[in-house]
Amino acid sequence: MKHRNFKTVPRMIFGRGAFDQLDEVLAEQRKSSKDLVVFLVDEIHKDRPLGQRIPKHDQDMLIWLDVTDEPKTTYVDALTEQVQAYCREHNDGNDPVSIIGLGGGSSMDIAKAVALLLTNPGGAALYQGWDLIKNPAVHHVGIPTISGTGAEASRTTVLTGPEKKLGMNSDYTVFDQIIMDPDLVAGVEKNQWFYTGMDCYIHNVEALNGTYINEFARAFGDQSSQLCHEVFLEDHPESEEKLMMASYMGGQSIAYSQVGACHALSYGLSYVLGYHHGIGNCIAFNVLDDFYPEGVATFRKMMEKHNIDLPTNVCANLTDEQMNKMIQVCSGMAPLWDNVYGPSWKEKVTPELLRGLYEKM
Incomplete structure (x- = not known):
């Protein structure tokens, strides 16, 4: 048996x-004095105190990101070209x-993608899949600045x-450094805080109940789940620190x-209806009693x-074309369904099954 040799974030700082x-x-x-840094920052911080604290030097580039929609390959391509043009003008064409x-999560995913595309030719769509990136980022x-996605890990x-809708999955995607400061998550709107935090909770449920589970993943998943319970059910003190660590540990798990049925369904939901990842996961998870009964019951509490x-009845008025596209995107998530059912997953993940689940949403 060959075990996965995966990369983790090599350097991190944690604390207020x-x-x-x-x-x-x-x-x-x-x-050198010409070396420049590119800051890709969610535009929500533009007129907030954090926006004024960015340690930008004169030669550096700051881009305020529009994350109204889930990150698109076309947006990442345009940002990469913008960065390259800036570097040609200010740094003799050298990379940042x-x-x-x-x-x-969207802002961090965009930063990962731009870092990869600066050293790998072609557009982002070429690299949607597993281990397609050839050159280090x-x-x-x-x-x-919000906890739950696990994008930092x-x-x-x-x-x-x-x-x-599919990730650029690669060891080169992993951040070289993360900074986890619980002070940065203060003041997040309640629904966004909840939906993003549930992404972490659902990561753990899917991992702990999957065929890929092992003691490494279980250790992180169990601890992350416990932290989620303290944050979302017990109003525990230091909830910002706890949820930030739960997010990181969920990503490590x-x-x-691997994640499972909820994320696969959410990808289809997001691709066709545009739901952001956190709320899309919640909509999908709420109909998965047959897959994760205990996890769904706790989620409802x-x-x-x-x-x-x-939101409910979100798929009530879909056209056949939209439904078929959702099914296509969802059924294409092979590793996720393998984690649910094992190698014979194709026998069970039928269009009828997926259609029935989407109709429940």
Whole structure:
């Protein structure tokens, strides 16, 4: 049996106030006065205090990201070209010494993707899949300002392409550095906090109940699940620190296992109807009693405690073309279904099964 040899984030800083060390981290990458850094920052922070704290030097580039929609391959391609043009003008065409992704999962995924495309030719859609990236990325740093996606820990950057929603899954995708500062997540709107946090909770349920489970994944998944219970059911003190660590540990858990049915269904839902990843996962998870009965029951208790009004009947008026596209995207997530059913998953993941699940949403 051959075991997976996977990469984890090599350097990390955790703690309140950690963001203030970003300039010090970047100083290690700057070798000359021309060396520049690119900051890719969720535009929600543009008029907030965090936007004024970005340690931008005169030669650096700052782009405010529009994450209204899930990240698209076309958007990533356009950003990469924008960065390359800036580098030609300000740094003799040399790549940035670092790319910083500051924001939620979408912002961090965009930063990962741009860092990869600066050193790998062609558009992002060429690399949607597993281990298609050939060259190491530019040094890149992830700084979450909301907790749950696990993007800070994962080897994927999830993008919506012309034909599918699928990650650029590669060891080269993993951040070189992450900074986890619980102070940055204060003031997040409640629904967004809940839906994004549930992404972490669902990671754990899918990993712990999957065929890929092993003691490495179980250790991280169990601890992450416990932290989620403390945050979402017990109103535990230090909830920001706890959810930030739950997010990281959930990402570590699936690094050596895999997500499952909920994420597969959510990808189809997001591709056709445009739902953001967190709320899409919640909509899908709420109909998966037959797959994860205990996990779904606890999820509903969490919703009730926090007065979350989850959208329903979202697939009621789909055209046949839309439904078929959702089924196509969902059924294409082979590793996820393998984690649910094992190698014979194709016998069970039929269009009828998927249609029935989407109709329940």
